[in-house]
Amino acid sequence: MKTESLLEKALESGKFVVTAECGPPKGADTEILIKKGKSLLGWVDAVNVTDNQTAIVRMSSLAACSILKQLGHEPILQMVTRDRNRIALQSDLFGAYALGVRNVLCLTGDHQSFGNQKEAVGVFDLDSVQLLQTAHDMRESGIIIGGEAIQGPPQLFVGAAENPFADPVDWRVVRLGKKVRAGADFIQTQCIYNLSRFETFMTQAKDMGLTEKTAILAGVTPLKTAGMARYMATKVAGMDIPEELISRMANTPKEKQAEEGIKIAVETIQRVKEIPGVAGIHLMAIEWEHMVPEILQAAGVGNRPPEVV
Amino acid sequence: MIVAELKEIDEIRKMIDRYSSILVVGCDSCVAECAAGGARETQLLAAALRLSYLKDGQKRIISEACLDRQCVDDFIDGIAEQVPEHEVILSLGCGAGVQALARVYTDKPIIPALDTLFIGETQMRGVWTENCLGCGQCKLGYFGAVCPVARCSKKLMNGPCGGSKGGRCEIDPETPCGWDLIIRRLEAIGELDRLGEYVPPVNWSTSHSGGPRRVIREDQKQ
Ligand code: SF4
Numbered sequence: 050m051k052t053e054s055l056l057e058k059a060l061e062s063g064k065f066v067v068t069a070e071c072g073p074p075k076g077a078d079t080e081i082l083i084k085k086g087k088s089l090l091g092w093v094d095a096v097n098v099t100d101n102q103t104a105i106v107r108m109s110s111l112a113a114c115s116i117l118k119q120l121g122h123e124p125i126l127q128m129v130t131r132d133r134n135r136i137a138l139q140s141d142l143f144g145a146y147a148l149g150v151r152n153v154l155c156l157t158g159d160h161q162s163f164g165n166q167k168e169a170v171g172v173f174d175l176d177s178v179q180l181l182q183t184a185h186d187m188r189e190s191g192i193i194i195g196g197e198a199i200q201g202p203p204q205l206f207v208g209a210a211e212n213p214f215a216d217p218v219d220w221r222v223v224r225l226g227k228k229v230r231a232g233a234d235f236i237q238t239q240c241i242y243n244l245s246r247f248e249t250f251m252t253q254a255k256d257m258g259l260t261e262k263t264a265i266l267a268g269v270t271p272l273k274t275a276g277m278a279r280y281m282a283t284k285v286a287g288m289d290i291p292e293e294l295i296s297r298m299a300n301t302p303k304e305k306q307a308e309e310g311i312k313i314a315v316e317t318i319q320r321v322k323e324i325p326g327v328a329g330i331h332l333m334a335i336e337w338e339h340m341v342p343e344i345l346q347a348a349g350v351g352n353r354p355p356e357v358v
Numbered sequence: 359m360i361v362a363e364l365k366e367i368d369e370i371r372k373m374i375d376r377y378s379s380i381l382v383v384g385c386d387s388c389v390a391e392c393a394a395g396g397a398r399e400t401q402l403l404a405a406a407l408r409l410s411y412l413k414d415g416q417k418r419i420i421s422e423a424c425l426d427r428q429c430v431d432d433f434i435d436g437i438a439e440q441v442p443e444h445e446v447i448l449s450l451g452c453g454a455g456v457q458a459l460a461r462v463y464t465d466k467p468i469i470p471a472l473d474t475l476f477i478g479e480t481q482m483r484g485v486w487t488e489n490c491l492g493c494g495q496c497k498l499g500y501f502g503a504v505c506p507v508a509r510c511s512k513k514l515m516n517g518p519c520g521g522s523k524g525g526r527c528e529i530d531p532e533t534p535c536g537w538d539l540i541i542r543r544l545e546a547i548g549e550l551d552r553l554g555e556y557v558p559p560v561n562w563s564t565s566h567s568g569g570p571r572r573v574i575r576e577d578q579k580q
């Protein structure tokens with residue numbers, strides 16, 4: 050074990066790992082967060098706490114991580130490079146570790162033009178690969194960017210995201226390799242709807258020996274409505290939803306669409322489970338966190354009772 | 359070159375309405391190339407302002423002039439005689455031109471008529487695109503002469519983000535993805551291998567982050 054991360058421990062154990070996303074509220078209301086957190090408790094190995102996702106202002110990921118940790122969760126701190134420069138990012142890595150966070154997911158973040166602060170400056174001092182390398186170097190060499198030694202280097206389990214569906218296609222796995230070399234202990238993918246493209250991606254990753262060096266968690270997002278499917282397919286950056294899935298949702302009566310969406314998610318989980326190199330799933334049930342147990346049960350993945358410490 | 363666009367006449371008028379005599383000064387370099395502030399545009403703007411004041415029944419003295427380069431002292435002297443006869447200079451230079459006039463004509467208000475946008479190229483007639491942010495440490499040699507700083511919306515150094523789709527940037531389907539261009543270019547010249555290497559954090563201190571920059575060349579001083 051490289052760290053004290055419970056996610057690392059779960060991955061090491063060889064079981065099929067489950068992480069889920071938990072978006073902080075648009076404000077300081079801790080009740081909402083605690084409610085969401087409670088519905089996931091006992092069902093996941095770790096929770097991803099998003100960092101002002103789609104450039105919408107929300108409670109800070111770090112604060113929400115700390116609250117979820119107190120609740121008994123193993124939080125994964127998501128960090129985007131869009132809003133903070135290297136001084137702030139590194140300082141937050143120190144702070145996160147000091148508060149008991151043991152996992153970080155390094156991201157660039159959606160462009161600020163998507164969110165509710167379109168006039169903001171986009172920082173992008175670092176990119177996601179550089180942040181990844183930074184967190185890795187802190188752990189392995191005890192240094193910050195520039196090489197200066199630090200007091201009490203954070204021992205974080207470091208992850209990155211990858212989108213097998215973005216373009217240029219052949220480049221995606223090259224980028225994955227780059228992230229693995231920069232120190233990615235785990236990878237969480239973009240939501241998978243196009244299974245054949247994901248399979249190709251996994252074969253390429255396996256052939257390059259990447260699945261042995263990093264744990265790949267397959268991203269799954271249940272569709273709620275046909276409208277959501279169409280919206281995601283056309284408006285959300287980097288999404289690939291095959292036409293037949295959209296029509297499957299559209300051909301389902303409105304009141305049954307949510308159920309159908311869950312069915313699709315369950316089928317997806319069952320399929321990715323069989324793909325060699327997939328270490329687990331990452332469930333992004335956006336504003337639908339309470340459905341996670343049902344999906345996991347239906348997919349036959351089972352629950353994850355909290356460890357007795 | 360520097361690419362700029364003419365402001366709306368209403369915005370210009372808000373800034374100049376308080377003056378009774380206006381010297382409209384163009385610049386026949388970059389901003390002429392992008393059809394924003396050259397001799398022709400200067401004439402057009404002066405005419406539009408005259409008409410606009412006439413319509414409102416207001417009197418203004420409006421004269422015009424155009425310098426070859428508004429950002430070079432030797433040329434700025436070209437309007438020295440007209441300047442004292444006017445209350446204000448309305449400049450169709452880029453931001454550098456406006457400020458150079460202000461440095462030379464210390465007692466005159468100088469008002470910008472253009473929005474200065476970027477360092478770019480004339481891609482075809484009527485199309486100008488941004489391709490350099492003046493980062494002070496040109497990295498084009500590593501990226502197939504396509505700039506990741508200026509042409510990627512997130513200034514990414516280690517490859518495209520997950521939003522790149524069909525050669526387009528996630529921010530807008532009209533914007534080409536800079537990284538898609540980089541990869542295609544490197545592929546075309548057989549240098550894709552350049553992208554496997556990790557690119558460390560950029561040293562932004564040579565860019566504007568290091569404060570306003572200047573270049574001093576002793577060999578050029580006389
Ligand atoms: S690397 Fe820097 S100097 Fe070179 S084109 Fe890009 S922004 Fe301009």
Ligand code: SF4
Pocket residue numbers: 509510511512513514517518519520521522523526527528529534535536537538
């Ligand atoms: S889509 Fe391309 S240009 Fe746009 S931010 Fe991503 S990598 Fe950069």
